[in-house]
Amino acid sequence: MDAKTLQARLLELIRRTSCELPPDMIRAVDQARRKEKKGTTARYALDVMTDNIKLAGELSQPLCQDTGTIICYVDRPLWLRESVFAKAFEKAIVEATQKGYLRQNSVDSITGKNSGDNLGPGSPVLHFHETTAKSATVRLMLKGGGCENVGIQYTLPDVGLGAGRDLAGVRRCVLDAVHRAQGKGCGPGVLGVCVGGDRGTGTMAAKEQFFRTLDDENPDKTLAKLEKQLLKEANSLGIGPMGFGGETTLFGVKMTARNRVPASFFVTVSYMCWSYRRNGVTLSEAGRVGRWIYDDGSKR
Amino acid sequence: MILEAPFTEAKIRALKAGDLVEITGRLYTGRDAVHKYLHDGGKPPVDLTDSIIYHCGPVVVKEGGKWVVKAAGPTTSIREEPYQGPLMEQYKIRGVIGKGGMGPKTLAACKKVGACYFHAIGGAAQVLAKRVAGVNGVHLMEFGSPEAVWEFDVVKFPAVVTMDSHGTSLHEAVEGASAARLAKILG
Numbered sequence: 349m350d351a352k353t354l355q356a357r358l359l360e361l362i363r364r365t366s367c368e369l370p371p372d373m374i375r376a377v378d379q380a381r382r383k384e385k386k387g388t389t390a391r392y393a394l395d396v397m398t399d400n401i402k403l404a405g406e407l408s409q410p411l412c413q414d415t416g417t418i419i420c421y422v423d424r425p426l427w428l429r430e431s432v433f434a435k436a437f438e439k440a441i442v443e444a445t446q447k448g449y450l451r452q453n454s455v456d457s458i459t460g461k462n463s464g465d466n467l468g469p470g471s472p473v474l475h476f477h478e479t480t481a482k483s484a485t486v487r488l489m490l491k492g493g494g495c496e497n498v499g500i501q502y503t504l505p506d507v508g509l510g511a512g513r514d515l516a517g518v519r520r521c522v523l524d525a526v527h528r529a530q531g532k533g534c535g536p537g538v539l540g541v542c543v544g545g546d547r548g549t550g551t552m553a554a555k556e557q558f559f560r561t562l563d564d565e566n567p568d569k570t571l572a573k574l575e576k577q578l579l580k581e582a583n584s585l586g587i588g589p590m591g592f593g594g595e596t597t598l599f600g601v602k603m604t605a606r607n608r609v610p611a612s613f614f615v616t617v618s619y620m621c622w623s624y625r626r627n628g629v630t631l632s633e634a635g636r637v638g639r640w641i642y643d644d645g646s647k648r
Numbered sequence: 649m650i651l652e653a654p655f656t657e658a659k660i661r662a663l664k665a666g667d668l669v670e671i672t673g674r675l676y677t678g679r680d681a682v683h684k685y686l687h688d689g690g691k692p693p694v695d696l697t698d699s700i701i702y703h704c705g706p707v708v709v710k711e712g713g714k715w716v717v718k719a720a721g722p723t724t725s726i727r728e729e730p731y732q733g734p735l736m737e738q739y740k741i742r743g744v745i746g747k748g749g750m751g752p753k754t755l756a757a758c759k760k761v762g763a764c765y766f767h768a769i770g771g772a773a774q775v776l777a778k779r780v781a782g783v784n785g786v787h788l789m790e791f792g793s794p795e796a797v798w799e800f801d802v803v804k805f806p807a808v809v810t811m812d813s814h815g816t817s818l819h820e821a822v823e824g825a826s827a828a829r830l831a832k833i834l835g
Contacts, residue, residue, distance in 0.1 A: 462792025623771035
């Protein structure tokens with residue numbers, strides 16, 4: 349695949365990710381909307397979200413003006429070089445910014461200067477993994493700052509929460525995170541949770557959960573059960589869409605675990621807003637699109 | 649309910665927490681950098697008397713020599729909590745639009761000054777951009793496009809009053825009720 353083709357494919361991936369909500373999330377918003385009584389503020393919020401999803405798709409404009417941190421995971425066959433991908437991706441990002449698919453969103457933390465093109469130290473975030481598959485798989489997440497800000501990392505035991513070093517303690521942490529977030533993370537949201545790891549890998553693994561679909565089943569039976577329980581309990585808090593009060597506070601809880609050293613026991617909670625921007629595509633060596641990996645044949 | 653400019657104290661005092669409003673008139677965007685700048689004594693680039701500030705970092709691009717708003721939803725307001733109350737009092741700001749609600753300092757200032765907190769739907773960047781009929785200008789561009797002060801002329805901009813000028817905050821109410829439920833679940 350030549351660099352120009354790769355750039356064009358990645359621009360389209362950025363456009364779709366920024367402007368189109370994934371099918372599993374569209375269904376979740378619709379189901380939540382039906383649960384809220386007409387005339388309530390919660391129903392109003394979900395009605396506006398529904399209109400917004402439709403409008404963004406039609407206009408090919410960003411679902412949310414905060415087009416977030418650009419986080420990209422690449423499963424890379426040997427024919428695709430990291431440096432070639434990174435260069436093409438950067439060019440696609442600059443183009444996407446000029447077209448308004450992405451906001452000028454990269455600020456120098458020392459000088460406060462906005463780079464204007466979304467490039468700079470730490471932007472974009474790229475993770476490469478070598479694969480023996482023939483095609484490359486590129487997954488993209490645009491994670492807004494509002495929901496990122498309500499993410500939190502706990503260290504067990506936590507005396508204030510009465511949380512010990514066990515799954516009961518993990519549960520207390522997760523529910524505390526939901527309560528602290530209230531509507532500030534643009535709920536109904538999805539939680540990515542990592543039990544264990546160190547501070548860095550815990551955060552990364554928590555965020556990687558957002559590449560899972562809402563309706564998937566955790567292969568770990570203990571975590572699968574805990575995910576369901578925590579979702580139910582979180583929704584019983586009544587925080588509701590945007591924190592207006594209501595039936596749906598979360599659309600999902602997705603958990604994973606990493607080994608830890610004996611001294612550390614972290615519980616890391618990452619929050620993804622309802623404007624859940626993730627997409628992915630497979631690309632052949634000839635530069636053709638194989639498939640959009642989150643498309644499930646349902647109508648937009 | 650309709651709220652049209654000029655945004656007088658009387659019109660704002662008539663609003664109650666829970667009211668759905670449609671705002672028509674001029675809004676000034678302002679978020680983190682602008683609030684800190686004003687709080688540090690910076691000169692406002694526009695007259696803020698009887699104004700409504702919109703916590704928003706929009707996507708705006710220039711097309712054919714004109715500013716076009718591509719996306720314009722609210723940003724999280726609580727970050728402005730240290731600055732918002734004092735600025736409301738100093739400049740007689742009549743309202744702020746944002747998301748997620750604000751804290752006791754801002755609620756007290758709303759009561760004292762005669763101002764409201766309007767909650768727009770977070771993430772609804774297209775629905776809200778559609779209500780921006782025109783861009784009258786931009787100031788403090790040195791803060792970068794998302795942090796600049798944009799003058800938006802809006803028509804029927806939808807929002808919910810979640811903090812009114814009578815001391816009521818829906819955010820306080822939901823937080824309290826959910827805390828009680830959480831305590832019950834945890835036993």
